[in-house]
Amino acid sequence: xxxxxxxxxxxxxxxxxxxxxxxxxxxxxxxxxxxxxxxxxxxxxxxxxxxxxxxxxxxxxxxxxxxxxxxxxxxxxxxxxxxxxxxxxxxxxxxxxxxxxxxxxxxxxxxxxxxxxxxxxxxxxxxxxxxxxxxxxxxxxxxxxxxxxxxxxxxxxxxxxxxxxxxxxxxxxxxxxxxxxxxxxxxxxxxxxxxxxxxxxxxxxxxxxxxxxxxxxxxxxxxxxxxxxxxxxxxxxxxxxxxxxxxxxxxxxxxxxxxxxxxxxxxxxxxxxxxxxxxxxxxxxxxxxxxxxxxxxxxxxxxxxxxxxxxxxxxxxxxxxxxxxxx
Numbered sequence: 342x343x344x345x346x347x348x349x350x351x352x353x354x355x356x357x358x359x360x361x362x363x364x365x366x367x368x369x370x371x372x373x374x375x376x377x378x379x380x381x382x383x384x385x386x387x388x389x390x391x392x393x394x395x396x397x398x399x400x401x402x403x404x405x406x407x408x409x410x411x412x413x414x415x416x417x418x419x420x421x422x423x424x425x426x427x428x429x430x431x432x433x434x435x436x437x438x439x440x441x442x443x444x445x446x447x448x449x450x451x452x453x454x455x456x457x458x459x460x461x462x463x464x465x466x467x468x469x470x471x472x473x474x475x476x477x478x479x480x481x482x483x484x485x486x487x488x489x490x491x492x493x494x495x496x497x498x499x500x501x502x503x504x505x506x507x508x509x510x511x512x513x514x515x516x517x518x519x520x521x522x523x524x525x526x527x528x529x530x531x532x533x534x535x536x537x538x539x540x541x542x543x544x545x546x547x548x549x550x551x552x553x554x555x556x557x558x559x560x561x562x563x564x565x566x567x568x569x570x571x572x573x574x575x576x577x578x579x580x581x582x583x584x585x586x587x588x589x590x591x592x593x594x595x596x597x598x599x600x601x602x603x604x605x606x607x608x609x610x611x612x613x614x615x616x617x618x619x620x621x622x623x624x625x626x627x628x629x630x631x632x633x634x635x636x637x638x639x640x641x642x643x644x645x646x647x648x649x650x651x652x653x654x655x656x657x658x659x660x661x662x663x664x665x666x667x668x
């Protein structure tokens with residue numbers, strides 16, 4: 342069988358493609374290449390250029406490559422942009438998912454893994470975020486991800502798809518330098534960019550109710566995240582082959598360990614050797630919760646997955662990728 346990976350030329354997508362390939366699965370990639378880079382992908386992986394909004398293209402791709410399962414990663418994902426462009430986010434993230442699921446049902450595909458986000462939780466006031474923590478998204482991006490979960494599960498129940506929704510926490514690192522993230526919207530590449538320009542990295546607030554006053558987040562290595570997709574794909578495949586009808590699973594992908602922005606700054610300085618200029622504190626960003634840490638117990642129990650990398654590994658590998666792209 343073949344897995345269709347939407348958004349497979351992106352930062353996370355390319356890692357998922359390689360992980361599935363290493364696990365012996367056949368894959369085909371659908372990507373509009375608006376941010377994806379086809380050179381990230383192995384030469385033997387077919388790449389179909391296009392969008393999930395194109396139903397005819399989806400029908401041809403699913404049939405032509407004998408697709409039996411889909412891993413859906415293609416989406417807009419910038420929180421601030423979603424606030425400025427809510428119509429675009431709902432169209433691409435939610436309507437695009439609707440068109441994809443319609444094509445999947447028509448083609449008889451019965452395995453579906455959905456890329457969700459910790460953004461579905463909003464600002465949870467708990468020590469550890471479990472899958473039962475109430476979902477109160479704070480922006481259109483999080484809203485589209487939560488509504489997407491609802492749609493995936495409802496479609497699975499009605500049409501007999503085995504589904505898994507994976508709620509990512511903060512993704513970082515790279516399995517190889519050429520697979521690194523080219524964006525600078527996350528804290529680690531933001532620090533790299535500022536330091537290599539000789540500018541002080543910004544820390545958004547140091548008066549939070551945390552031990553050092555800066556925000557605490559749960560960081561997961563992108564290679565570990567890709568491995569989570571492999572075990573999720575095998576889980577839905579086994580459920581489908583068992584013939585028991587619809588199966589749905591929703592799990593967090595995190596480490597259960599929190600790291601503060603201040604700690605990230607220290608690790609970046611250690612790894613890069615760039616200690617000057619020192620980070621400067623600026624005003625808080627609206628809507629930033631003080632602490633968001635995942636409980637990863639459910640995925641460990643249900644799928645046997647656990648992370649293999651720590652945050653230093655993430656920063657070391659991300660720095661290698663940064664130096665490759667910014668010699």
